[in-house]
Amino acid sequence: MKFNNISHDEKLEIQKKVLELLEIVGGKNHFLKLIEDVKESSQHPLMNKTGKYHFTNGTITWGKQIFKEKVIALKNMFIQHPEDNILTIKNEKLQKDIQNCIKTLGKLNFIIETKDGNKFEFQPFITINETNVETNPIFQVIFFDSINNTKRILDYK
8 A cells, every 4th residue: 555646535544444543542642652663673573473562552462473584575565566456466576475475464363452451453464356455554554654654644634
């Protein structure tokens, strides 16, 4: 998802999802702190052996470690592939790596649980049909987007 390249309605839909998560996490400051903490981690949070990431106001759980090669493939995909459908990647090696990511991560359920007991669940990918799989915008915002892009989503009108 390249936020600047999507339609107005899609931008509003993504913003709605992000604002829903923002409220669950405890407001804009807590949400932005979560995003900053993920970006500043010495090791990418997805590679945590416990399948958990602790942030100031709670925990994100996904159940298993994700290996470095898969995280690098996802980062490369977000940089190199401008289209929503991640099955249309032209680079053969990257496409193979992403298909492996879909098999590995596709069934994982990410749960954000705050210290207040609020929960938000999401999966990393959204399957539109057998030839169209997209990255969940929430997954991308939390683990891969820049803080500036996240602010752009929050401030969109």
